[in-house]
Amino acid sequence: MFSQACKYGIRATLYLSIHTNEEKKAGVKEIADALSAPQPFLAKILQLLSKNNIISSVKGPNGGFYLNAANNDLPIISIINCIDGKDVFNSCVMGLAVCSSENPCPLHIQAFAYRSGLLYQLKYQSVREMAQRVQKENLKI
Amino acid sequence: MFSQACKYGIRATLYLSIHTNEEKKAGVKEIADALSAPQPFLAKILQLLSKNNIISSVKGPNGGFYLNAANNDLPIISIINCIDGKDVFNSCVMGLAVCSSENPCPLHIQAFAYRSGLLYQLKYQSVREMAQRVQKENLKI
DNA sequence: TTTTTAAAAGACTAAATTATCTTTTTTAAA
DNA sequence: TTTAAAAAAGATAATTTAGTCTTTTAAAAA
Numbered sequence: 001m002f003s004q005a006c007k008y009g010i011r012a013t014l015y016l017s018i019h020t021n022e023e024k025k026a027g028v029k030e031i032a033d034a035l036s037a038p039q040p041f042l043a044k045i046l047q048l049l050s051k052n053n054i055i056s057s058v059k060g061p062n063g064g065f066y067l068n069a070a071n072n073d074l075p076i077i078s079i080i081n082c083i084d085g086k087d088v089f090n091s092c093v094m095g096l097a098v099c100s101s102e103n104p105c106p107l108h109i110q111a112f113a114y115r116s117g118l119l120y121q122l123k124y125q126s127v128r129e130m131a132q133r134v135q136k137e138n139l140k141i
Numbered sequence: 142m143f144s145q146a147c148k149y150g151i152r153a154t155l156y157l158s159i160h161t162n163e164e165k166k167a168g169v170k171e172i173a174d175a176l177s178a179p180q181p182f183l184a185k186i187l188q189l190l191s192k193n194n195i196i197s198s199v200k201g202p203n204g205g206f207y208l209n210a211a212n213n214d215l216p217i218i219s220i221i222n223c224i225d226g227k228d229v230f231n232s233c234v235m236g237l238a239v240c241s242s243e244n245p246c247p248l249h250i251q252a253f254a255y256r257s258g259l260l261y262q263l264k265y266q267s268v269r270e271m272a273q274r275v276q277k278e279n280l281k282i
Numbered sequence: 283t284t285t286t287t288a289a290a291a292g293a294c295t296a297a298a299t300t301a302t303c304t305t306t307t308t309t310a311a312a
Numbered sequence: 313t314t315t316a317a318a319a320a321a322g323a324t325a326a327t328t329t330a331g332t333c334t335t336t337t338a339a340a341a342a
Contacts, residue, residue: 001142004330007236014247027288036238041331047290060339061287093259095148096281097177106155106271106280110262114255118234121251130247139247140237145300168318182301188320201309202317 006083008037009045013079014141016055016067017131025057025064035141045083052082072128080122089119147224149178150186152282154220157196157208158272159282166198166205176282186224193223213269221263230260 002010012031020026028046032039046065050057054074057065080088092099093111101108134141143151153172161167169187173180187206191198195215198206221229233240234252242249275282 001234002236004236007234010235025288038331040333043289044291044331050289057289058339059287059289059337061341063288063339065289093142093148094151094282095143095145098281103281106275106282107259107262110259114259117255118248118251121248134247140239140244141235141247166318179301181303184319185301185321191319198319199309200307200317200319202311204309204318206319 001088002080003084005041005045006080008035008042009049009079009083010076011035011141012037012042012046012065013049013055013067013127014131014134016065017072017127018135018141020064020066022066022068025062025066027064031065049079049082054079054082067127072131073126075123076125076127076130077119077122079127089115143221143229144225146182146186147221149176149183150190150220150224151217152176153178153183153187153206154190154196154208154212154268155272155275155282157206158213158268159276161205161207163207163209166203166207168205172206190220190223195220195223208268213272214267216264217266217268217271218260218263220268230256 012035015031015034016026028039028043031037031046032042035042046055046057049055050065053071055065055071056068057063092105093107094105096105099105099108101112133139153176156172156175157167169180169184172178172187173183176183187196187198190196191206194212196206196212197209198204233246234248235246237246240246240249242253274280
């Protein structure tokens with residue numbers, strides 16, 4: 001469903017929400033180690049997220065990546081939109097060019113239910129909220 | 142979610158269920174044209190399905206691909222298992238190596254709930270049943 | 283001001299997926 | 313028995329995704 005880059009992107013953003021703020025930043029190495037992700041690949045992803053203001057960064061000594069309040073307020077879906085684009089939740093599971101409620105593929109209704117449930121979580125849950133849930137419920141990222 | 146190969150595989154199998162039987166077979170070209178799929182790529186996929194007894198085929202003049210009764214009775218999921226493997230519905234949406242009810246990722250519950258709805262359709266609906274639904278409800282494949 | 287640190291940017295490589303092309307085998311019809 | 317039709321098999325090519333490496337830029341500390 002999500003690309004590898006997108007998965008790393010979501011996990012890295014949650015990591016930043018939990019472990020950083022304007023005063024305390026994290027470098028690529030720290031994040032890559034924490035997520036068991038390839039460091040240079042993760043760097044690319046973080047740069048993309050930073051360029052699109054999903055996460056924040058500063059260069060130089062004591063620099064690194066972090067989330068500010070605005071970043072923390074963004075819905076999780078914004079990470080996905082940034083990395084995988086907006087079609088992830090719209091494209092037909094069976095690969096039909098046209099597939100809608102009016103012209104459904106044989107799996108349309110079920111797939112739609114599955115995806116809209118997940119989409120709801122991603123649209124209406126902020127990075128901060130999910131990060132808090134991770135801490136409170138001791139979830140893995 | 143599914144690979145391109147898998148999508149073509151499902152659609153081709155439904156096409157065969159609707160248009161063929163032991164007496165009336167379809168060649169790759171006919172199927173590829175009907176699905177707007179690349180012919181040589183589709184041929185590969187059909188060969189794989191045939192080798193795994195998901196669909197049937199005969200060589201030579203008047204040969205082609207078709208579904209017999211046993212093929213028609215298989216659940217849709219068998220096509221997916223054959224082409225994409227069994228992990229499609231088990232792997233973590235966030236890419237975690239370990240992700241289960243005991244050790245869930247932040248999206249586990251939602252992903253699990255909605256995936257199992259889709260999985261149910263694929264496990265307990267035979268090729269024949271889905272093909273009949275396609276015809277009755279005038280669905281596109 | 284110089285040095286060091288860390289992200290940004292860009293070029294490059296590897297692997298997987300998608301797709302194509304060519305040859306071989308099977309089978310039925312001529 | 314030969315020919316033709318069609319799948320099977322195998323090699324090759326293109327594209328996308330994943331991942332790496334090198335150089336540049338920015339910023340803080342020495």
